[in-house]
Every structure is written in structure tokens, then in C-alpha cells.
Amino acid sequence: MTDATSRRRAPAMSPELRREMIVRAALPLVVEYGTSVTTAQIARAAGIGEGTIFRAFGDKDALLAACMAEAARPDDTLAHVGAISLELPLAERLIEASEALRGYLSRMGAVAGALAASGGLRREPPSEGSSEGAAENRRRALNGREASMAATREVLAGLFEPERDRLRLDPERLAEAFQFMTMASGRGVTPLTSAELVELFLHGAYAGGPAEN
Incomplete structure (x- = not known):
């Protein structure tokens, strides 16, 4: 042979x-x-x-x-966040989650930005029924974004769960707030680092403790 x-x-x-x-x-x-x-x-x-x-x-x-x-698919990022050890202090859990989410947003933005800057994806010429098709595509895209946001909130809520009895709000509401802060924190002239974001989220704007009345 x-x-x-x-x-x-x-x-x-x-x-x-x-x-x-x-x-x-x-x-x-x-x-x-x-x-x-x-x-x-x-x-x-x-x-x-x-x-x-x-x-x-x-x-x-x-x-x-x-x-x-x-680029828009969050599966790997959500798996990463879901695998963060609950044995870590809450601040460390949230910093790691913030880094993962911001990395995902950065990658998605890089692809979308490159496509938009160079002319975007080519559109098919209008045809009969195209308005209904476009509306259906928009509906599907919106549903996809909503599903992604909901899945992100769910996995973030799990990071707060061990401290549930010590929290001012339930994990689901805190997860939603943290999600939107993370999405916004990378913008602006001097974006917050993940550590700064978590410090602000957990302890507020006042240094050294809660504000005096």
C-alpha cells in the first residue's frame, strides 16, 4: 500500500x-x-x-x-459573563463583566463603523412589496436587539444574586442599570474605565461614604 x-x-x-x-x-x-x-x-x-x-x-x-x-451576536460574551466565579467579590465580578461587554460593543462598533464609513451594505432596488419586507426586517432586527438586551440583563442579574439580601434593589433592576451604564460609559471625552464605572455604580459619586443631609 x-x-x-x-x-x-x-x-x-x-x-x-x-x-x-x-x-x-x-x-x-x-x-x-x-x-x-x-x-x-x-x-x-x-x-x-x-x-x-x-x-x-x-x-x-x-x-x-x-x-x-x-459581530452583533452576543453568545460568546454572555457565556463569558455567565462563567464569572461567584466566589469573587462583587466589584471584581462586575469589572470582569464590564470588560467583556465593552469588548463586545467595541468589536460590533468596529465592524458596523467600517461598513458604514465605506458606504454600507448594498441595498436591493425597490420592488413591489418591498415596504412590507423592509418593515418585517426592521421588526426582526428590533426583536433581536430586545432579546439580546434581555439575555444580557439575565446573566448580569446572576452576578448580583449572592448579595441579594444586602442590596437596595433586586438583582434584575440593578442588572438593567449596570447594563445601561456600561453601554454609555465608553463614550465621551474621558471614558470611564471599568474599575471607575464599578466604583461609581456601587458607591456613588461621594468620596468616603454617603452624602450628608
Whole structure:
């Protein structure tokens, strides 16, 4: 038996896994080049032929849309936050959660910003029924954002749960407040660090304790 006949072929990659692999290779290029990135560049980064991209996605716009959807997907970030040890002090738990959430927001913003700055995703020409289709797409996007926000609040609430009996508000309400503070804290001229955000959230603006009446 020759080496050629004895050598086993690697198992074929499923279409879903191949699309995921292509998107992972494409994301850094999309951030760098926006919509001007070429399928040839993506193919080289992924180590595949350019035709494989078109077989997997049909066209470049579909690939760019898949990149945006992947950047907006919070699953990995929520898994990270959900895995934070409850044995850590609450402040440390929240700092780690803030870092994870801000990293996710930064990655999503980088992809969206690059696509917008270079012209955005190409839109299909208007057609009969297009207004109803656009409304349905907006509804689905809104539902997706709401579901993502709700899932984030749920996993954040778990970080407050061990201290429930010592908290001014229930974990769910604190999780919602912390979520919105985290989303806003990275903006402005001098953005708060995660440590500053958590210190402010847990202890307020007054140094050395609560304000005097």
C-alpha cells in the first residue's frame, strides 16, 4: 500500500462550519477595509479558493451581512459573563463583566463603523412589496436587539444574586442599570474605565461614604 493510498483524507467541513470559518477570517479585514474588502483578500486569509466564498455565500454582500450578524451576536460574551466565579467579590465580578461587554460593543462598533464609513451594505432596488419586507426586517432586527438586551440583563442579574439580601434593589433592576451604564460609559471625552464605572455604580459619586443631609 502506497503512502498516497494509505493517507486518510481529512473529513469534509460542513457548509455551516465553512461559513463560520470564512466569517472569522473576514472580520478583521472588514474592520480594516470596510465594504472595499475583496473576496480575493478574504480567500487568502481563509486559505481557500475564491470560488469557495461564492459557493458558501452567493455574493460578497451576503458575506458582509454575515460578518455584521456575527459581530452583533452576543453568545460568546454572555457565556463569558455567565462563567464569572461567584466566589469573587462583587466589584471584581462586575469589572470582569464590564470588560467583556465593552469588548463586545467595541468589536460590533468596529465592524458596523467600517461598513458604514465605506458606504454600507448594498441595498436591493425597490420592488413591489418591498415596504412590507423592509418593515418585517426592521421588526426582526428590533426583536433581536430586545432579546439580546434581555439575555444580557439575565446573566448580569446572576452576578448580583449572592448579595441579594444586602442590596437596595433586586438583582434584575440593578442588572438593567449596570447594563445601561456600561453601554454609555465608553463614550465621551474621558471614558470611564471599568474599575471607575464599578466604583461609581456601587458607591456613588461621594468620596468616603454617603452624602450628608
